[in-house]
Amino acid sequence: MSEAKVISTNLKYSQGRTLVELMIAMTIGLIISLAVTAMFVNNSQTYRTFDDKSVMEEDGRMALNMIAYHVRMAGTGPTLNTGLQTATGGGVSSYDLTGGEAISGCSGGYVSPVAVPVACNLTTTGPDSFTVRYVVDLDNSNQASPSLVAPTDCLGQAVALNVRPPPGQSDYTVENRYYIAVNPTTLRSELYCAGNGGIPLGGAPFLAGQPIMENVIDMKLIYGYDQQNYQSANSFFNAADLMGATVPAPVGEATPLPGDPAITKWSRIVSAKICLLMRSANDGLSPKPMTYTNCSGTVVTAMDKRLYSTFTTVVGVRGRLSGSTL
Template sequence: MMKRIRQQGFGLVEVMVAITLGLLLTAAVLQLFVSNNTTYRTTNSVGVVQDNARFAQDLLSKELRMTGYRGCLSKQNVAITSVLESATTLTYDFSAGLRGYNNLTATLPTELSNHLTGDPTPLANTDLLLIQGPGNIPVPIVANNNAAQLFAAPSAMTLLKDGDIALITDCSKARIFQITGLSAAGPDAAGPDKVNITHVSNNNGAHAYVPGNNTSDWDPNKKSDKFGTNAELMSYQTSTYYLATNSVTGQPALYRKLNGGLATPLLDYVFDLQILYGVDTNSDRQTDSYQTANNVSNWGNVLTLKLQLLLGSEETGIVPKKQSFTFNGATFTATDTRWYMPTTITAVLRNRLN
């Protein structure tokens, strides 16, 4: 008699149950992955935007606080004289210390259009700010100047360079000019180690400095031209901040332009910039009201600034629905699912306070 062999294995029902359980497990793993990936993208995007906001706060606050610094003349109402060519253009007019433009349109004011020649076009309905101040720590003057040159401390060789727009100031006057040469000199009868700084005129076309000086000769016998050991020297610059589309990302960015150089993107994904100016209206050196740039009649009366920036994430799909919140006194409603964050920078122009 043949022995019956009993077959063993899984039945159809068992196989279907196993497949179902496997699919459920796979779905759970995929869901966990998607959830973790979404959390990572959100956390990373929020972190980057917050870092960008801190960077903007630190940079702009520092520059704004130094606006109008003129050494010991900072808080005195003494006009700066300038020997620069083009001293009345927006780029090289250092008389006001700062200027602003409100809600720009496609048609820019002539002086601003000239200032931004070759630069990206500002975004419509955003503001623009020009601030002027030192580009480095002051360098002491170590000897009285002569007609052709100034005599500065050795640190000038590392803090200054040919072509710099510079401000020299003592406690009675200040002058803007362009450096056309620096050379180290050893100690001599005139004093200690020093750097000879020239300010050659461009009138003869011999130099390529822009904008150049309109005179080479300073008469040290005149008080207005004499700068001695009570003076200090520093590079001086016009910094222009505005929003424009970055051609690389195709998205708005905060641009910075130094003097007449080309504007470069400083911070990407900045979607709006609005500025209010704290104005002293009764000459008590206290802020009495905040105004938009088009309402400021005297830039010398601006004591504080309030910059409002709207920053956003690089990626879309960060928030489940489009955001809506108050920005610049109105409701901002996003057109996409980026994560947006408003930030406000309030700065006191301390060089204008008594």
């Protein structure tokens, strides 16, 4: 009898869970798993969003700084004495850019970014492009390499030496062209630059442009125009306006000195407002298509779920602003 009692007691304490208890435990475990999974997904999405946003902002600021540096440099260079101005009491002449504008632009971009001379699309639908030119020497420029002593263009290509006839001196004219294009490798819209380095002086066409910043999908420029030569902007136009007949011609000196460069609308540009539209590298970062204001001031709803942001700066052409001696 006592042995049977012991067996009955052991069976009592070895009983399993009921079906209801198992279902409750499974439900609690499933809820915890779903909560952990949702937290992981949300944290991953937040990290991706902030990572892409920080990269986009860093690239936008870097691209603007790069462009602004070259706009400030537009038209700078050492002065040259032509002899003609000295004979008439006029002193030294301006620097010589070997037949090109210090800064010029194309509304709607270039027909070809490497063609010489440049041809413009003259539309308002596509991204703008622009060209800057300036004169440097070995004392105020980056050299291509220790073995190749020569200033460089925007891509680090050595620029050919420009040997001027007396009473001039030898120097280098740098020409950089900035534009937006689709990278055939990444299939992304990127900021490109083509320079006059790597080819003989006056050679054509330029070597192929290269991307310098990715995920730039638009660029617009508005130029500050100094019609009266007061060294400050009195009106603002895009490139298409400046190349048309509606913008008034610049007022020139009554008696220009011999040897002075021609007075053109582009020669009276003293500043530029630059706008870049950046897009995140990855899609699916926004819960719905983002609404943003583009570089033309138009409110646009995106066709995808990427992040978009505009970056804007105003840059003065240093050699033409008030207080400059050039």
